[in-house]
Amino acid sequence: MRLHKFSERLPFQAPLCPDNLFGHLIATAVPGVEEWREGVYRRTLRLPFGCGIASLQPHASHVACTVELTDPRDLASALDLCRFLLDLNADPSAIDGALSTDPVLAPLISAAPGRRVPRTVDGAEFAIRAVLGQQVSTKAARTHAARLVSRHGTPVGDLFLFPLSFDPADLAMPESRRRTMAALLAALESGLDLSPSADRTSARSWLTSLPGFGPWTVESILMRALGDPDAFLPTDLGIRLAAEALGLPTTPAALIRRSAAWQPWRAYAVQHLWATGDHEVNRIPA
Known part of the structure; x- marks a missing residue:
């Protein structure tokens, strides 16, 4: 498979805090689909005319971006996905000023x-990974996803596209979660749109109707796949620990009421709350 290579500089409005942005992507990276090598984050892309690989490296004034594409017509789409992944269109002065x-x-x-919100280049992929990660550690979720990729992934250069079609019965997880995965795959097949341009109200309603999709899963998908700047995770353990340490309410209902002061930027407040904990998602590996 021949790949056409293009290099660009992705500008952004300063400041940019790369720690949680790249740290989250690196800590949750699925082996075979994503990697961190010599200061560069790489991952595969599913594109309108083909597929490719993006390589991204943060600098003080820009993010260095190299894309390798099976079809050069996908260049603009690939760059847009990279900007969305890193939330580079955000206006930090407005967001930070409000919060x-x-x-x-x-x-x-x-x-x-x-601080930006680490997102995804593929909403369907992220939703599948969210189900794989329900009620398990980050490490276990990566293991489940890596097994899926090794069995069903499509090669792109030295990496693989994450599979969007497979038999949930093959997954080594409880039957209840296999039913949740089957319902998600059926919804995606039936037209559930989890792209950045999707209608968020419709997507939230559809996701909420699926078995096994609680608020944490739904809001995580809205935040990272659809780019909802106000998505909020009051039941997340990291958020509740941060709230306790900062003297904020810790029950979900009370924290939701308190978070009204952060609207419409609660997804960014989540990043700052997560960063109060000592977790690998908050830092770029040395």
Whole structure:
């Protein structure tokens, strides 16, 4: 398979905090689909005319981007996906300015301005991975996903496209989660749109109707696949631990009420709250 190579600089509005952005992508990377090598994050892309591989490296004034494509007509689409993945169209002055009016968040933002939301280049892939990760550790979720890729992935250069079609019965997980996966795959086959341009209200309603899709899974998909800047995860363990440490309410209902002050940027507040914990998603490996 011949790949056509293009290199570009992806600009952004400064500041940009790369720690949680690349740290999250690296810590949750699926072997075979994504990798971190010598300061560069690489992963495969599913595109309108073919497929490809993107290589991304953060710099002070831009993100260096190299894309290798099976069809050169996909260049614009590939660059758009890379920008969406890294949330490079965000306006940090507006977001940080709004969140900094909260005295609890203000010190966090002052310490690390310009946090972005780590997203995805493929909403369907992310939804499948979210189900694989339900009620298991990050490491276990990566193991489940890697097995799926090794059996059903499509080769692209030295990596693989994540499979979007497979038999859930083959998954080594509880029957209830296999039913959840089957329902998701059927919904995707029936037209569930999880692209950045999808209608968020419709997607949230459809996802909520699926068995096994609680608020954490639904909001995670809205945040990272559809780019909803106000998606919020009050039941997430990391968020609840951060809330406790900061003197915020810890019950989901009370935290939702308290988070009204952060609208419409609650997805960014989530990034700052997560960063209060000592977890690998918050840092780029040395």
